[in-house]
């Protein structure tokens with residue numbers, strides 16, 4: 001199967017973007033321009049079309065609707081290459097509803113546009129904030145496995161309901177909590193199996209990825225730290241029930257897969273404690289590119305890779321290596337930068353398409 005590729009894109013009424021048609025090349029596309037001109041907005045609009053939501057946190061329609069627009073609606077239009085077919089796909093997005101169109105006709109089933117978004121600023125959150133790590137793993141496993149996403153939604157909804165009952169305190173809700181605990185236990189086993197399997201599947205790809213991108217001999221491995229690995233459904237149910245009194249005092253569920261954490265090992269050492277900022281960023285990028293290889297292995301096709309300004313904390317040697325790596329990759333890349341030096345590096349790539357953005361206009 002061929003990689004997913006974006007050929008054309010146009011956004012109307014999306015943030016500061018003008019409705020110019022952007023044509024992309026099949027390999028590397030460098031989106032260049034000074035701060036605040038609309039580079040990230042282009043990536044965000046593409047992401048919204050593919051995922052019906054933004055990658056920016058706590059951001060939805062009111063934030064990304066263009067403030068100067070005449071109508072409160074956003075139109076995103078695209079031409080994609082999906083599974084070697086050319087597909088025209090667009091969306092009309094309003095505050096309360098969205099409509100999707102395939103080849104100009106309302107779409108019953110929207111085509112799956114597989115994107116991986118890399119925001120290197122997330123390296124900090126990934127290394128320092130456990131909830132960011134959990135979200136990273138959940139999002140990336142979900143992209144590979146729809147059943148994981150369904151089970152995760154069920155788990156999260158049962159957990160939320162259990163916590164609401166806990167906050168009401170009286171033991172009158174214990175029977176209802178018991179029912180939620182059955183659901184939580186079943187989904188905990190399933191989610192844990194999937195998480196462990198994901199880490200195992202990533203291993204061949206994380207192994208050697210650092211060398212492939214940055215020409216350095218560092219080993220990357222992922223470990224899961226979980227209260228429930230190896231436990232069966234009954235044991236997890238017992239744990240939840242045994243902790244009920246304690247949970248009632250604290251009004252929160254203290255056991256379960258929502259407490260899982262992950263450790264990124266850099267040469268066997270915890271990258272959060274051990275690595276410099278640059279090494280953390282290299283490790284984070286390496287993890288993402290290993291994931292992209294796993295994605296290809298699973299779907300027999302590469303996703304489209306969106307990379308928003310990667311240059312901070314990396315020195316010139318590492319940029320060069322990263323650019324070389326991207327140059328030799330088969331996937332389509334849309335990469336932005338405002339950094340003059342990194343821009344010079346990107347501009348030297350032969351076969352790359354350069355897209356200049358100024359005040360939301362494309363040139």
Ligand SMILES: Nc1ncnc2c1ncn2[C@@H]1O[C@H](COP(=O)(O)OP(=O)(O)OP(=O)(O)O)[C@@H](O)[C@H]1O
Pocket residue numbers: 014015016017033034035036037038039040041042062063064065066067068309337338
């Ligand atoms: N709803 C909106 N309507 C119109 N303009 C908006 C809206 N939201 C944000 N903007 C504008 O979008 C611009 C920011 O765009 P973006 O984040 O894409 O910049 P950038 O080129 O990626 O810059 P940087 O290099 O600093 O990351 C700002 O000028 C901001 O005022």
Ligand SMILES: [Mg+2]
Pocket residue numbers: 039040041308309336
């Ligand atoms: Mg930006």
